[in-house]
Amino acid sequence: MSATTLRSLEGQDEESILREIRSALRGLRFGSVEITVHNAQVVQIERKEKIRLQAPTKQS
Structure with a gap:
């Protein structure tokens, strides 16, 4: 999301x-933010x- 898009959001504090x-x-390694x-x-x-x-490794 670009700062330009955020500026067009009426009445909302961009920094917040x-x-x-x-x-x-x-800290997100795998996943998504919507x-x-x-x-x-x-x-x-x-x-x-x-x-x-990870699947546990078999020990012999």
Whole structure:
């Protein structure tokens, strides 16, 4: 998401939005961050994280 897009979101504090997006991305290794906009307002930031597990190795 670019700063240009954020500037067009009427009445919302750009820094607060960016802070929340950075927070959602922090530490995320596998997954996604979804930003929902309704009527030119960010209404939801959703973080989906996947945890990858490795199969245990067989010991002989």
